[in-house]
Amino acid sequence: MKKILILFSHPKFEKSRANTILVDHVKNKEGVTFHDLYEKYPDFHINVKAEKELLEQHDVIIWHHPFYWYSCPPLMKQWIDMVLEFGWAYGPNTNALESKTCLNVITTGGSKELYCSQGSNSFTVNQFLRPFEQTANLCGMTYFPPFAVMGTHNLDDEDLINHAKQYSDLIDLLQQDYTLGDFNGCAFLNDIPELNNA
Amino acid sequence: MTGSILFEAIVFLAGAIICVSIAKRLGLSSVIGYLLAGVLIGPYVFGFIGTEGEDIMHFAEFGVVVMLFLIGLEIEPKNFWNMRKTIVGMGGIQVGGTMLLSYILFTVLGFEWKVGLVISMAVALSSTAIAMQTIKEKGLMETTFGSSSFSILLFQDIIVIFMLGFIPLLSNTDASASAENVSDHTNLLDGLPLGLQTLSIILSVVVIIVAGRYLIVPMLRKVAKTGVRELLIAAAFLIVFGISLLMEFVGLSPALGAFLGGVVLSNSEFKHELESTLEPFKNLMLGLFFMAVGASINFIVIANSPLEIGGILVAIIILKGIVLYITGHIFKLKLDQKLLLTCSLAQIGEFAFVLLSFAFGLNILEQEQMDMMLVITALSMSLTPIIGIINERFILPRTGTKESLKRPMDHIAKTQKIILVGFGHFGSTIGRFLRSHGVEATILDHDSNRVDFLRKMGFEVYYGDATRLDLLESAGIAEAKIVICATNKISVSKAIGKIIKEKYPHVEFMIRTKNRYDAYELLNLGNENIYRESLETSLTLAKDVLSKMGFRKYTLNRQVQNFIKYDEDSLRRLSQEPKDEKNYIFKAKKELEQQEKFLNEDFKRGIVEYDNHWDSEHIRKVLNKTKKG
Secondary structure, X not given: OOOEEEEEOXXXXXXXXXXXXXXHHHOOOOOEEEEEHHHHOOOXXXXXHHHHHHHHOOOEEEEEEEOEOOEOOXXXXXXXXXXXXXXXXXXXXXXXXXXXXXXXXXXXXXXXXXXXXXXXXXXXXXXXXXXXXXXXXXXXXXXXXXEEEXXXXXXXXXXXXXXXXXXXXXXXXXXXXXXXXXXXXXXXXXXXXXXXXX | OOOOHHHHHHXXXXXXXXXXXXXXXXXXXXXXXXXXXXXXXXOOOOOOOOOHHHXXXXXHHHHHHHHHHHHHHHOOHHHHHHOHHHHHHHHHHHHHHHHHHHHHHHHHOOOOHHHHHHHXXXXXXXXHHHHHHHHHHOOOOOOHHHHHXXXXXXXXXXXXXXXXXXXXXXXXXOHHHHOOOOXXXXXXXXXXXXXXXXXXXXXXXXXXXXXXXXXXXXXXXXXXXXXXXXXXXXXXXXXXXXXXXXXXXXXXXXHHHHHHHHHHHOOOOOHHHHHHHHHHHHHHHHHHHHHHHHHOOOHHHHHHOHHHHHHHHHHHHHHHHHHHHHHHHHOOOOHXXXXXXXXXXXXXXXXXXXXXXXXXXXXXXXXXXXXXXXHHHHHHHHHHHXXXXXXXXXXXXXXXXXXXXXXXXXXXXXXXXXXXXXXXXXXXXXXXXXXXOOOOOEEEEOOHHHHHHHHHOOOOEEEOOOXXXXXXXXXXXXXXXXXXXXXXXXXXXXXXXXXXXHHOOOOEEEEEEOOHXXXXXXXXXXXXXXXXXXXXXXXXXXXHHHHHOOOOHHHHHHHHHHHHHHHHHHHHHHHOOOOOOOOHXXXXXXXXXXXXXXXXXXXXXXXXXXXXXXXXXXXXXXXXXXXXO
């Protein structure tokens, strides 16, 4: 069974209905390490050594965060800057993260329709996530399409619970060494057939 | 004139006060003022002081001894050892070179070889008193010029012992005949064979080192414990007198012994206390010494052969200058440093008086020759400050390099001085953290037990009452950037704050305070950097309580910062409100009232404004409203 690390970053978790529901469905699953960065490092003083060890112990790295101003919260950027060191995560003769799997799990306030060339956000979520995709690539990790819960402002609790269940199912799939070649052309993991058969 | 001691004292003191303050007003070194005063009160101008000038000189030489003790205090044994190459190298080249050149000069002038040799020995020595006083006055001790000068002077102090031992070998008369003239310099060891003499000299140096560690420091601790301040002054003088006596006993220079004693004590916690105690006495005695030099200038001798004396004087200064310049060049000093070195050590020093009169006593020199050389010595010393001014005002500005621009980066920690007052739990935490950043604060504490203990742990801690101006000054407040008051005694922080405001307004003052009440008081006195010892700790505890109850840590962190800012703001606001006459009986009641006032404010304003960032619920509400609207 693959080991899953959820790196969760939310500066105001206590005020997020969507993420509370999502996190509740996955954080206590077996084989899952739920790592709450804002609770662990409220002063942004990241313990790089401990973070590296944590990464080494897991096979799948999930960056779980709200999508705000088209990017991640500052502590997560800090985590990337500090932990993914040259000479360890990337650079010549480095393989600390090689063959690990990496993906973003995000929530957005705006709905999917706003994230396209005709929408008010002009670009797709996948386009906005390019820096993360390339970060994973440079570190030799396999980057998967994002799992995104979008338009949260318009979702009621029942909708959110359904998304959360799907998130939980996704974790199950990832634990079974999920290696889809082309994700059936899906831009989001939410849409792959394996999670939509029920 | 009248021989009354009171009268003489008045003449000296008045002369010093008038001439030095005039010199200072003209922007000149105090040394010039003292010398001028000496000339004026001496036998050839006003004639207040006659031949007693020479006796005074003997007493005043003690100023040089105290000065070397103080210089020793500032040089730790480790640094002293590091300087050994410069001391021997620079000193050796300077003394050797000068002796050679001046021996040639005096041989050419037709002096007998023995006379020439004795005079060239005297000429090779420079004046520690004048050079070091000027260097310290200008604060140049830390520069390469300062340490080079010091090395050379120290070497001269050592070499003079050998010179004094060598001169009797030149004497034609047998030792017993000259005994009456040299009674000043006979000592206990004269009868002993050379080996035993050397042994006892080494022994006495060992005695100083051992006594410094195991006798003087424990004694000072006992004295400090009594809390009687004048006892410490007495102890300081006892140390210096004791060492001088021991040195004279074995025929060494008292100045050298005092220097050694100072080095031994420089590692002790009493360094600053001894410094601040002896400093004023030293300055006064040096002043006396300079005045005696001025008074001893024999104008009749000058009048008899002005050209000869003037010529030799100029020749000596030039040849000393050349040797110093070459010495500086060999040791790769920068141009401006070389020029400073050349100008500040080009005089003949006070040791010349000793050497010349010693040689005279042994009938090597004739009266005339000695008088002439004494006059030249005194004149060369008087000229030093003037040469220094010429160098500073006319030569240095043209050479292009400036003192202040040349300081290398690694001197930053040294030049940005921090003084830390109070080394209890609070202060020691500050000290440890500063030290972990390579910043060595000068630490002052008044608890000699604690000072002792902390020194054993490897901290640089000094004993003393930090509210005393002189102690702060010897700890270096004049060059300090920041003074930290880590004691919560408001009387101490108020006293230091007052000194800083009045005397050193450029120094930043950072204060620990016990509570809000003291903080008001300090704020009202115009202090800005106030750190209440309880504020952040109590909030950290409160934050952890809330965290354990389930509040998010990052949010709590922000709230704590907001709370601190809010509390500081209201503190400053309330401190500006007019206050009633302070009445300590009602102080407790007043504090309660204050607390009530604060709590009321907390509720009125809402302790902390809530952040809206990242609050999706808030956004959702606004969005829904606009949709409906």
